[in-house]
Amino acid sequence: MSVSPTQTGDHAVTRKNPLALLFSGSSGRSIGLVIALLVLVLVGIITAGDRFANIGNVLVILRLASIIGVISIGMTFVITAGGIDLSVGSVLGLTSVVATLSWVQAFADQSSWIVMVLIALLVGVAAGFVNGVVIAYGGVVAFIATLAMLVAARGLAELLANRNTQVLNVASFKAVFTANFLGIPVLIWIFALVVAGGWFLLNRTTFGRRTIAVGGNAEAARLAGINVKRHTMYLYALAGLTAGIAGVMMLGRTTAGTSTHGTLYELDAIAAVVVGGTLLVGGRGTIMGTVLGVLIFSTLTNVFTQNNLSTSVQAIAKGAIIVIAVILQQRLANRAPKKKDPEAPAPVVAPSRRA
Secondary structure, three states: OOOOOOOOOHHHHHHHOHHHHHHHOHHHHHHHHHHHHHHHHHHHHHHHHHHOOOHHHHHHHHHHHHHHHHHHHHHHHHHHOOOOOOOHHHHHHHHHHHHOOHHHHHHHHHOOOHHHHHHHHHHHHHHHHHHHHHHHOOOOOHHHHHHHHHHHHHHHHHHHHOOOOEEOOOHHHHHHHOOEEOOEEHHHHHHHHHHHHHHHHHHOOHHHHHHHHHHHOHHHHHHOOOOHHHHHHHHHHHHHHHHHHHHHHHHHHHOEEOOOOOOOHHHHHHHHHHHOOOOOOOOOOOHHHHHHHHHHHHHHHHHHHHOOOOHHHHHHHHHHHHHHHHHHHHHHHHHOOOOOOOOOOOOOOOOOOOO
């Protein structure tokens, strides 16, 4: 007896909704993001012509995406674990200020520009570590804890810089971070390295598997032997590290340190992560989806700039993209057929008793 496509069951649903099944998977979500990016590129070519379709403009888009992209990689880990970090933009500004303090620059001049990089990274990790301790061991909700760090880090940066812009005077630092390698700016290479490291860490290591497990069900992860509190602390320290890297990149791009660096970058990072397919509730994360999300927003900004459209219209378009992306994720996830877990234990059947 043949099974009709209208009958219930996994195979019937698959035959009935092949498109929904395709786009509900990780590869399907990536395909959707690639299509959206290609549509934006096509719009840019049609509306801006040669101003958009040239190598120089492509590098501009990638440079624009690089700093937000690095922050977004760290944010991907935090959100995959079911958390949130609103402080990364302020931490970026703080790291840029600390790295350009007069005594730091004087020491870097006498020794090496690497000193500035290390200090910026240490400041970022320290801020993330404080977030992690307060959240994991203090029991404070991530939203509140990182909101407090957002305010505190920005305030500390203003105090250290005395509300002034600190000019970068270390020539060796400028030479490295404003240079090109194989015709591509160093900032883009740094972004690529962070992406590769983040992908490997999330998909090929125990740390990544634990991150997904904590986001899926923290209590089940704890019962499975994962130290959830310690892992949470590490995740926020990782987010702080990426904010520190982004702070160094910002110094390379602007050659100045100021407390205003990174304003609202945390919102851009969260938007890129969500549009990329990482679930806000945790349990699923994708580095490549985050990269595509960052590229979509940076391309959108470039298209609007090339056509002399206002930033207000850009903000409206970004908001619409975020809402549409979240709605599509929810609808496609609900339509996807549920597959039986082959590793699930078989139900226990009580032995029959003879009369």
